[in-house]
Amino acid sequence: DIQMTQSPSSLSASVGDRVTITCRASQSINNYLNWYQQKPGKAPKFLIYAASSLQSGVPSRFSGSGSGTDFTLTISSLQPEDFATYYCQQSYSMPFTFGQGTKLEIK
Amino acid sequence: QVQLQESGPGLVKPSQTLSLTCTVSGGSISSGSYYWTWIRQPAGKGLEWIGRIYTSGSTNYNPSLKSRVTISADTSKNQFSVKLNSVTAADTAVYYCARSYNWNSPFDYWGQGTLVTVSS
DSSP: OOOEEEEOSEEEEOTTOOEEEEEEESSOOTTOEEEEEEOTTSOOEEEEETTTEEOTTOOTTEEEEEETTEEEEEESSOOGGGOSEEEEEEOSSSSOEEOOOEEEEEO | OOEEEEESOSEEOTTSOEEEEEEEESSOTTSSSOEEEEEEEOTTSOOEEEEEEETTSOEEEOTTTTTTEEEEEETTTTEEEEEEOSOOGGGOEEEEEEEESSTTOOEEEEOOOEEEEEOO
16 A cells, blocks of 8 residues: 655644645656645545646635655645645545645634 | 535444535536535644545545545435444544546535544
């Protein structure tokens, strides 16, 4: 199985901050990397696919980059609704696997 | 707009079989090139891919669960289901159904999730 490791596991930030979350794969996954946002009690919401392509309707303050084994999710200016847990997921090979999550909290 | 909705017992006894159904509306599970997927999340933990069924009926499973899991579809009801046998407390989780639009695409539509507790 491909292991996905996110850092940090948690992050405190303020509205308006720029934040970056990293995701590392245990082997190359090309650009088959997706990002999701999950709020308490809700299903994950799909944000970014193929490492850097924004899903329709997702605000442009979200962006993704990377290829191979190292990827980042950046939120350029945090909004109150962005405080949530973020997961990366590889869709390169089965079993598809997720990172352990990064909880973004209000400072 | 595709919508998915999980249903099934919220409490299962140890060693018994967990059975859940996902009802899809706004699209047919037997058309297109979609994969219909089950994912679970223990409380306070991360997400685990259980497996999926393709529109043709072919299936893929997580090797960690393969010996215990079966995913099937009922196209007449536009539903797909998961059965997990010999459950233990470690199978307690929120179970989600989801869709992906090709072999290695993300999960673009999700159900709201249903909590299944394994306890006597």
